[in-house]
Amino acid sequence: MPRKIVVVGGGTGGTIVANNLAYRLYSEIVNGKVEITVVDPSAYHVYQPAWLLIPFRIMHQNEAIRPERSLLAETVKFRQEKAKRIDLNNRVVETDSAKLQYDFLVIATGAQPDYSQIPGLEKAGYDFYTFDNSLKLREALGRFSGGKLVTVVAGIPFKCPPAPIEFVFLADSYFSRLGVRDKIELSYVYPLPRPFTIQGVAEEVGKLMEQKKINMNLLFNVESIDPEKKEIRSLEGETLKYDLAVIVPPHTGADVVRNSGIADKGGWIPTDKYTLNVKGYDDAYAIGDATDLPVSKAGSAADFEAAVVATNIHDQLKGLAPSMRYNGRVMCFMTTAIGEATMLLFDYDHPPVPPPPNFACYWYKLVYNRMYWTITAKGLLPGFGV
Amino acid sequence: MSEEKKEKIKVIDARGSFCPGPLMELIRAIKESEVGDIIEVWSTDQGSQRDIPMWAEKAGHEFLGVIHEQGYDRIRVRKKK
Numbered sequence: 001m002p003r004k005i006v007v008v009g010g011g012t013g014g015t016i017v018a019n020n021l022a023y024r025l026y027s028e029i030v031n032g033k034v035e036i037t038v039v040d041p042s043a044y045h046v047y048q049p050a051w052l053l054i055p056f057r058i059m060h061q062n063e064a065i066r067p068e069r070s071l072l073a074e075t076v077k078f079r080q081e082k083a084k085r086i087d088l089n090n091r092v093v094e095t096d097s098a099k100l101q102y103d104f105l106v107i108a109t110g111a112q113p114d115y116s117q118i119p120g121l122e123k124a125g126y127d128f129y130t131f132d133n134s135l136k137l138r139e140a141l142g143r144f145s146g147g148k149l150v151t152v153v154a155g156i157p158f159k160c161p162p163a164p165i166e167f168v169f170l171a172d173s174y175f176s177r178l179g180v181r182d183k184i185e186l187s188y189v190y191p192l193p194r195p196f197t198i199q200g201v202a203e204e205v206g207k208l209m210e211q212k213k214i215n216m217n218l219l220f221n222v223e224s225i226d227p228e229k230k231e232i233r234s235l236e237g238e239t240l241k242y243d244l245a246v247i248v249p250p251h252t253g254a255d256v257v258r259n260s261g262i263a264d265k266g267g268w269i270p271t272d273k274y275t276l277n278v279k280g281y282d283d284a285y286a287i288g289d290a291t292d293l294p295v296s297k298a299g300s301a302a303d304f305e306a307a308v309v310a311t312n313i314h315d316q317l318k319g320l321a322p323s324m325r326y327n328g329r330v331m332c333f334m335t336t337a338i339g340e341a342t343m344l345l346f347d348y349d350h351p352p353v354p355p356p357p358n359f360a361c362y363w364y365k366l367v368y369n370r371m372y373w374t375i376t377a378k379g380l381l382p383g384f385g386v
Numbered sequence: 387m388s389e390e391k392k393e394k395i396k397v398i399d400a401r402g403s404f405c406p407g408p409l410m411e412l413i414r415a416i417k418e419s420e421v422g423d424i425i426e427v428w429s430t431d432q433g434s435q436r437d438i439p440m441w442a443e444k445a446g447h448e449f450l451g452v453i454h455e456q457g458y459d460r461i462r463v464r465k466k467k
Contacts, residue, residue, distance in 0.1 A: 156406055191413075192406050193440045199433075219444045221413055235413060236445040237467075294404035 002035040003317060006093050006102040008083045008256065010040030010068045012048075012377070013288030013302030014108035019379025020310040022073035025317070029075040034317065038072060039095055041082040045071055047372055049299065049365075051134040052163050055141050056174050058338065061131070063369055071377045083109070086260040088281050104283050104313045107262075107269060108306075109254035111159055111289035111297055114267075117250040118154055120225035124232075125245030128167065129159065140244060141174065146183035147243030152232060153190050154222040155250025157266075159289060159297045161197060162344065164188065164248050165205055166335040172212045173338035187215040189232075189240065194218065200351055201344060208336055208357075222247075251297070253290055268292035273348070274325040276309050283316075285309045293328075294348075300331045303376060310379070333365035341365050395424045401458050405433040409441055412463060416447065419465050424450065427461045434461055 005021060007014045018038045028034040050064035069078055081095035086107065093100045113129045115122040126137040151168045168188045175181040188195060188209060194202035195209065195216055209216050221235040225247075232240040232247075252258070253267030262269055262278065270279040271291040278284040287309055288302030295301050305326055312322035328348030335341045341361035346352040355361070375381050398415050400408035408429040415425045427438065435452055442449040442463045450462035 156410055192409070193437055197405055219441055221445075235417065236441075294407075 002032055003103045004101060005034065005036045005104045005106070005313060006100050007036070007038045007106045007108060008040075008086065008093055009106075009108035009110060009254075009288070009290070010038050010042065010045060010072075010078070011108060011110050011288065011302070012299040013110075013306050014038055014040070014106065015045060015068070015071055015377050016303055016306035016379045017106050017108065017287065017310050018076045019071070019073050019377070020306065021313060021379075022075045023379055024310065024314045026075060028317075035077065036075070037077040037079060037100065038068075039079045039081055039083050039093065039100070040068060041080065043068060043080050045377065046131060047369060048159070050369065051128040051131065052160070052166055052170075052335075053366075054134045055128055055137040055167075056170050056338065057138065058170075058366070059369065061135060064131070066373060071373070073379070083256045084259070086256060086262060088260075088262065088278065088284055091283065102283075104316065105285065106309055106313075107257065107278065107284065107286045107290055108288050108302070109257055109290045111157075111251040111253060111267075113249035114155075114252040115249050117252075118222055118224060120227055121154065121222075121247065121249060123227045124225040125227075125242070125247045127247055127249055128163070129249055129251075137246065141171075144184075144244050145180050148185045148187065148241060149244045149246070150187045150189055150232070150240060150242040151246045151248075152220075152222060152240075153248045155248070156191060156197070157297055158248050158251045160332070161296050161298070162201075162332060162334040164190075164246075165195065167246060168214055169208065169212065169336050170338060172214060177338070185215065186213075187217055187240075189217040189220045191221045192218065198344075198346075198351055201354060204342075204354060251289075257290060264292055266292070273328070275312070275322065276305055276326050285313070295328050296330045296332070298330055298332055299372075301329070304329045304331075306379075333361050333368070335362065335365065393424055394420075394422075395426050395462075397426045397428065399428045400434075401428050401430045403429070403431065405431050406437065407431065408434040408461075409437045412438060412461075413441070416445075416463070416465050421465050421467060424462055424464050427463075428458055429461060430458045435459060438463065 045068045047064045053059035085094040128134045196202040269286040271286045287305040289297040308324040311324040336357040340357040342354040344352040439449040448464040453460040
């Protein structure tokens, strides 16, 4: 009987960890000693960073999607099934058509928008947190020629923390290029007393917002939205009027982890911040947006974490002690205008020190899409530099 | 002679949660509480001492203070509306 590794979730983290293990364990797999299976209900793999860029026509939707099977190594089994329940004590993943026993489990089920948390949210406005919504937002921006455009964060945590800041900066560039910026009032609305969770970055973002004449409405926690009146009400008692609202929805973990009694009340998996084990289980790991780790919900975190988990499962299969620890590394390119970006590189012990916005970072952010499909997702450079 | 009124204190243990976790936990608890209730957030995150009083002031709730314990803080807010 082969030793079985089951990866639940075929997004960034799941695909990288499966491919990297397949690379390391090639001979064991072809000799029937190890089996790697990825479970995901979707046949397609989506490059989610594109969702921010599609509305501004910086990236085309065709660059954002590939068949999952085309990314996975031939030695990895792919089951296009929905995982319904995970039994950590009996080492079983139950899908809609099978029960999969495992020796090692990787949960990489991601985060999903939860529109039900705020009354009125679903009908209120636009966002860039699903493929369809990103395309709809592109059409809405194309029609928008004047008025109040508000970018609102309606819940923390959410995927890609800099994304709403990038959205409002890109909107400033986009409408400036179209010659209608003076007809548009841009506002950035955020639940905290600063525009970003990390203090040093928040200070730089605040300066750029001021330079670009973008209003900041801080300590605004969305309570409800009235799509008819185009009003957003806050818990703090304020009412915000809008003509076009781009609202980052609250997020939660996947149904399968919430239905399996694994998740905390936010829907996230309690995860050891260094070993990435699901707390209490040395044969189960969690990576990417699904975890409760104090790092950004971002593809780069999933990439770095995948390197740690692939190494440690490989070690355990060889009878060795796990040899890698995750240090909290995250890297992202934060767009500050069309043609400019900065870089946030940080870990648990070192906060980011972003360089001045520059074209090189912007260029890399766009080019990275091609590297993602050919190198990152294939597991060829897992956690490069972690 | 006055009789000391026993106040209802709801404790939210957000120790180990990082910014802005404790503030978000407080906001969730305030939504679920009655006017007059006291919410006590336990936090190991240094930012909570700054963020929670600022939020309470803007939201119109009463910041009651911080009790420093070994390795964490107990931050109290009374729901006012």
